[in-house]
Amino acid sequence: MRADTERKVRKFIEENFLFREDRADVSDTESLIDAGLIDSTGVLELVAFLEGEFSLRMADAEIVPENLDSLRAIVAYVEGKRAVAAA
Amino acid sequence: MCGIAGYFGRPSAAVSARALLRRMIGAVAHRGPDAQGFFVADEIGFGHARLSILDLTSGHQPMANADQSVWITFNGEIFNYVELREELIARGRRFATTSDTEVILQLYEEFGPDCVSRLNGDFAFALWDARRRRLMLARDRMGVRPLFYTRRNGTLYFASEIKALLEVPGVSAELDPVALDQIFTFWFPLAPRTAFKDIDELKPAHVLIADAHGMVVRPYWRLDYPRLGEEGPHDARAEAALADEVEHLLLDATRIRLRADVPVGAYLSGGLDSSLVAAAAKRFVAERLRTFSLTFESAEFDESEHQLAMARALGTAHESVACTAADIARLFPQAIRHGERPILRTAPAPLLALSDLAHRSGFKVVLTGEGADEVFAGYDLFKEAKLRRFCARQPQSRRRPLLFRRLYPYLPGLKAQPARYLEAFFGAGIGPLDDPLFSHLPRLRTTAGAKAFFSRDLRSALAGYDALAELRESLPAEFARWHPLSQAQYLETAYLLPGYILSSQGDRVAMAHAVEGRFPFLDHRVVELGARIAPQLKLNGLTEKHILRKSAARLLPAAIADRAKQPYRAPDAQAFLGPDSPDYVARRLAAADLAVAGYFDPAAVERLLAKCRNGKFIGFRDNMAFVGILSTQLWQREFVLAGAGTIASAVA
Numbered sequence: 253m254r255a256d257t258e259r260k261v262r263k264f265i266e267e268n269f270l271f272r273e274d275r276a277d278v279s280d281t282e283s284l285i286d287a288g289l290i291d292s293t294g295v296l297e298l299v300a301f302l303e304g305e306f307s308l309r310m311a312d313a314e315i316v317p318e319n320l321d322s323l324r325a326i327v328a329y330v331e332g333k334r335a336v337a338a339a
Numbered sequence: 340m341c342g343i344a345g346y347f348g349r350p351s352a353a354v355s356a357r358a359l360l361r362r363m364i365g366a367v368a369h370r371g372p373d374a375q376g377f378f379v380a381d382e383i384g385f386g387h388a389r390l391s392i393l394d395l396t397s398g399h400q401p402m403a404n405a406d407q408s409v410w411i412t413f414n415g416e417i418f419n420y421v422e423l424r425e426e427l428i429a430r431g432r433r434f435a436t437t438s439d440t441e442v443i444l445q446l447y448e449e450f451g452p453d454c455v456s457r458l459n460g461d462f463a464f465a466l467w468d469a470r471r472r473r474l475m476l477a478r479d480r481m482g483v484r485p486l487f488y489t490r491r492n493g494t495l496y497f498a499s500e501i502k503a504l505l506e507v508p509g510v511s512a513e514l515d516p517v518a519l520d521q522i523f524t525f526w527f528p529l530a531p532r533t534a535f536k537d538i539d540e541l542k543p544a545h546v547l548i549a550d551a552h553g554m555v556v557r558p559y560w561r562l563d564y565p566r567l568g569e570e571g572p573h574d575a576r577a578e579a580a581l582a583d584e585v586e587h588l589l590l591d592a593t594r595i596r597l598r599a600d601v602p603v604g605a606y607l608s609g610g611l612d613s614s615l616v617a618a619a620a621k622r623f624v625a626e627r628l629r630t631f632s633l634t635f636e637s638a639e640f641d642e643s644e645h646q647l648a649m650a651r652a653l654g655t656a657h658e659s660v661a662c663t664a665a666d667i668a669r670l671f672p673q674a675i676r677h678g679e680r681p682i683l684r685t686a687p688a689p690l691l692a693l694s695d696l697a698h699r700s701g702f703k704v705v706l707t708g709e710g711a712d713e714v715f716a717g718y719d720l721f722k723e724a725k726l727r728r729f730c731a732r733q734p735q736s737r738r739r740p741l742l743f744r745r746l747y748p749y750l751p752g753l754k755a756q757p758a759r760y761l762e763a764f765f766g767a768g769i770g771p772l773d774d775p776l777f778s779h780l781p782r783l784r785t786t787a788g789a790k791a792f793f794s795r796d797l798r799s800a801l802a803g804y805d806a807l808a809e810l811r812e813s814l815p816a817e818f819a820r821w822h823p824l825s826q827a828q829y830l831e832t833a834y835l836l837p838g839y840i841l842s843s844q845g846d847r848v849a850m851a852h853a854v855e856g857r858f859p860f861l862d863h864r865v866v867e868l869g870a871r872i873a874p875q876l877k878l879n880g881l882t883e884k885h886i887l888r889k890s891a892a893r894l895l896p897a898a899i900a901d902r903a904k905q906p907y908r909a910p911d912a913q914a915f916l917g918p919d920s921p922d923y924v925a926r927r928l929a930a931a932d933l934a935v936a937g938y939f940d941p942a943a944v945e946r947l948l949a950k951c952r953n954g955k956f957i958g959f960r961d962n963m964a965f966v967g968i969l970s971t972q973l974w975q976r977e978f979v980l981a982g983a984g985t986i987a988s989a990v991a
Contacts, residue, residue, distance in 0.1 A: 268950055271791055271943040285763050288788040293958035295760050317763045 253334075257306070258327045264301050265323065269294065280324040285317065295320065302326070308333045341400070342367030342388040342850075343412040343486075344503040345465050347474040347549055348494025349382060353508045360386035363496075363503040370414070370499060370850045376400050378410050383467050383474065385412040390853050392416070392599050392703055398438035404448060405435070408469045411447075413440050414499050415462030415484045416857070418595040423457060452477075452546055455559050459595070459862065463541075465497055473550040480560045481710070481861045482530075482543030482837025485846055489538045495549055500847075501535055501679045505982060510538075512978035514971075516800045519681065519938065523790045523967055524783055524806040526683050527838030529813060531556075534680035534974065543837045560863070562833055563817065564825035564870045573873035581872055582889035585715075585865075589890065592862035593619035596706060603857070604629040604697060605706040607657065608907055609645030611884065611891060611899060612708025612717070614653075616859050618894040620706055621653055631705065632659040633693050640908055645899070652896045660696040662689040667914040668921050672973050677847040679978070681971040682839075683786065683963040686909045690848040698852040705849075709840065710860030712906075713832040714869035715887040716824060716877035719746055719906070724778035724827050725878060730762065731772055745881065775811055775818060778827035783807065789964035792939045792947065810834070824874040832866070911962035912951045915969065927972035936975045939968050 265278055269289040284290040290298065298320060299310055308330070319329040344363035350356060356379045364375055364386035371388030378385040378401040387400040393416070401412040417423070420439035427445050428434070434441055439460070446454040447466055452475050461483035466475045476497055478486045488497040491509050498504050505512055515536040518528035531539040541547055544560040565571065593616060597603050605617045607630045621628050630650055635641040643659065650657035670688040678687055697705050712718045723746055730739045743761035770780040793801070818826060841858075849856045859865065869877070872886055879885035883903075891900040915924045926932060928948060930941035951957055951965055 267946055271946045272940055288784055288791075288960075291785045291788060291958045291960040294960065297958065315760060317760065321763070 254327065254331055257330050258323070260305060261302075261326050261330070262323060264298075264305070265289070268297060268301075278323055281322050283317075283321050285321055298326075302330060306330050306334070308337070341390050341414045342370030342499040342503070343386065343414045343463065343465060344496075344498035345383070345385040345412060346494055346496045346507075347383055347467075348492075350384070350494055350496075351492070351508045356384045359507065360384050362506040363498055364388050366503040366506050367498060367500045369853060372853055374399065378403075378412070378467075380410075380467075380469070382472070383410075383469075385410060385465060385467065387412045390703055390855065392601055392855065393420075394436055394438035394440075395600050397436040398440055400440060402436075402438075402440050402444060404444045409444055409447060410467040410469070411440060411444050411464055413443060413462065413464035414486075415460060415464070415479065416598075416855070417442055417458050417460035417462060418598060418857075418862075419459040421595075421598065447475075452548060453559070455546060459864070461857070461861075463499060471550065473548060476541055476547040476549075477559075478541045478543055478545060480544040480863045481832075481858075481866065482841050483846065483856075483858065483861065485842060486541040487533065487538055488541060488547070490554075495554065497541075500677075501533065501538055502978075504538055505978065512982045513537075514938070514975065514979065516797055517804060517806075519797070519971065520790065520801050520804060521806050521809075522681050522683065523793075523963075524787045525810070525834065525838065526786065527835070527843070528680065529806075529809060529834070530838065535978075561815070562829060562866065562870060564821045564829065566817075566820045567822045570822060570873040571871065573875040577873070578876055578886065578889065581868075581876060581886055584868060585872075585886055586890040586893060588862070588865050588868055589615065589859055590619050590622065592859040592865050593706065594623050596857040596859055596862075597623050599704050601703050602626070602629070602701070603704045603706060604631060604700070604702040605655075606630070606693065606697075606708075606856075607632045607646050607649055607655075608708065609642035609649060610708065610905060611887070611895075611902055612711035612860065614649045614708070614895055614899050615711070615887070615891050616706050616708045617649065617653055617655060619859065621655070628653065628655045629700065629702065630655040630657045631693060631697050631700070631702075632657065633689050634659050634661045635689075635909065636661070636663055637910060640910065642905060645902065648896075649899055652899070658696060658700060660692050662692050662909070664910050664914040664917070665919045666692060667909060668919070668924065671915070671970070672923065672977070673851065674843075674848060675970050675973045676977050677851040678843045679847070679974075680843070681967055681974050682843050683789065683967045683970075684909070685911050685914055685966055686907060687843045687848050689909050690844055691851055694849045694852040694854040697854045703853060704855045704857060706857050706859065708860065709845065709856070709858045710836070710866075711884065711887060713828060713836050714860055714866050715872075715884040716828055716874075717884045717887075718831060719883075720778060720782060720831070721824060721827050721878050722746055722881050722883060723781065724823065725881070727777075727781075728772065728823065742881070775814055775826060776807060776830070778823065779830055785959050786963055788960040789967050792943050792964050792968055794938055794940045797938050822874045824878055825870070828870075828877075912957050912965035915965070916952050923973070924969065927969060927976065932972060933968075936972060936979075938971055938975075944968055 360377050368388050371390040373391045374389040376387045385401040401410050403410045417439040420442040423442050432445050455477045461479045463478045463484035463486035487501050489504050496507050504510050513536040518532050518534045521528045530542045533540050545558050547556045607613050632646040634643040667685050667688045670691045674687040726742050876886045933939050933941040
């Protein structure tokens with residue numbers, strides 16, 4: 253499950269923010285903002301993707317860099333939401 | 340307003356001097372459709388394409404002084420020529436014409452090359468002093484009128500637009516990769532660099548002097564600000580006095596910009612600045628003022644409601660042209676042809692429709708509000724930088740970052756942004772507070788994100804190059820001693836204004852339809868006054884252009900004087916996609932076309948295209964990347980492939 257989430261998120265980031273294959277892949281912990289991959293409007297794309305792909309609702313308070321600024325953070329956030337939903 | 344071209348030296352014998360000048364002037368004939376003139380002597384040749392505005396009967400160019408020892412070819416206007424002429428007559432000089440051109444000639448005879456510092460105007464000219472066998476090129480202080488030059492085999496060639504230089508045998512178009520990097524960082528190449536390898540721009544406020552001994556380029560004016568802490572008073576009394584001074588100078592700057600032997604109209608954006616200029620003009624124009632505007636389909640960009648309100652309040656005869664997304668896509672290749680460089684925004688394209696409207700209505704001259712945001716601190720970026728510094732002082736505060744939400748109320752994509760993200764994007768964490776580029780780092784970082792699409796070859800050609808470092812190194816020594824707002828204003832006024840606003844969105848798109856823009860806010864007296872005013876009186880709290888609003892209250896209805904700034908913007912990537920997409924878009928962005936040019940990675944561009952076609956949100960970076968890539972491809976085709984005669988093979 254977790255591996256599947258990670259694969260989907262990584263693919264989304266590669267196709268929508270990174271665009272290319274010849275650059276070293278995004279590391280799990282790299283800040284998407286600092287790497288210049290997400291600009292000030294880009295986070296909305298990411299939120300729309302997560303809500304659509306994983307059928308979850310993000311509250312405003314959850315749209316914070318702690319949840320979304322690296323691959324690892326996003327995966328942890330998505331898995332956390334799912335755990336809550338399943339409980 | 341006109342087009343100029345010429346050379347100093349001995350051009351290749353392949354074509355006659357006159358034929359060469361004719362070809363060069365032919366390339367800029369759109370700038371001056373009314374007449375053409377040439378001057379050829381030993382080692383010197385001038386050409387001129389004239390748009391008759393002053394002294395319609397005797398102002399022909401190139402023009403010589405009485406004994407034909409000094410010649411000039413001149414593009415632009417000297418607005419204080421009346422006063423200068425009177426002064427010269429008082430010194431005993433006699434004039435053969437009533438033109439401003441002759442005033443420059445005679446002023447040169449009196450003062451030599453230093454005569455430029457007496458001129459209040461928008462100009463680019465070449466002057467040949469036959470006795471000293473010396474060529475002088477000069478350009479106005481703010482960079483309103485363009486002037487480019489290149490040297491080939493010891494001969495110096497110059498022209499109003501680069502396309503004229505490309506007519507010179509031996510001069511061909513090649514993209515300068517460093518310029519492309521700079522465009523994908525700043526939106527423009529850092530002057531004197533242009534998009535074309537080995538072709539330079541004469542920087543604003545500079546003169547070039549060339550003779551048998553060589554060539555010197557030097558500034559004759561500098562934009563300067565007071566030292567930090569020495570900005571002058573900002574109490575109520577100072578404020579009232581400065582508001583008076585601003586009003587008085589703005590009125591005078593407008594008055595002398597109405598000098599023309601043809602009618603002068605005005606562009607109305609609907610905002611404070613153009614409204615102020617139109618209101619000022621109305622005081623001096625006996626007939627009903629004619630005004631022109633652009634309207635857009637999308638409420639996000641459209642300001643027609645405010646334009647109409649202003650036209651009603653001023654009683655102007657108002658006309659507008661609607662610019663659709665399809666119009667932008669249709670006009671975009673023309674904007675590249677005239678602008679002669681890749682661009683990251685579509686905003687120049689609609690302005691072609693606007694200058695076309697003015698031209699069709701019989702106008703050669705329009706006033707605009709350009710410059711007020713630079714001179715009186717109107718841009719949101721100034722507020723953003725102030726807020727970032729404010730947050731940096733109390734990094735623990737959770738409330739301070741909420742203020743970022745107030746910054747860009749007109750951007751729908753940002754309204755939905757949670758404050759914590761705004762903080763991350765605009766946050767104080769971006770760069771140290773003492774970085775001279777602090778104010779601009781978020782914008783520059785977003786823009787530079789578009790370089791992700793550069794091809795491997797281009798990136799290796801640019802390896803180790805740092806555009807920000809070059810900008811930092813080009814700053815004047817005094818810069819470090821200025822107030823942060825002055826520093827941010829300087830970066831806008833000395834770089835973006837001439838580099839992009841006055842060129843890509845100014846002269847080039849107006850002159851495409853033989854329309855001359857005049858900018859009262861860029862009168863150097865207004866610019867110098869604006870620089871002198873204390874930062875608190877320009878950006879008061881988070882109210883932009885505070886002092887200008889005080890002056891405006893006397894000239895404008897309150898609803899307009901108080902209106903918050905809405906920058907001029909146009910739809911970007913979305914204008915090119917969808918069912919009405921013109922054929923050239925898919926062709927220029929096709930993998931084969933991209934591979935021929937070699938600047939961008941075709942696979943990455945394909946992903947970007949797919950994202951822009953399907954995506955709900957197209958962020959700033961992706962919009963800029965899309966427009967930048969498309970415009971570079973169009974530029975390549977227009978200048979490089981066309982010049983090399985290889986279009987047919989590239990298309991096949």
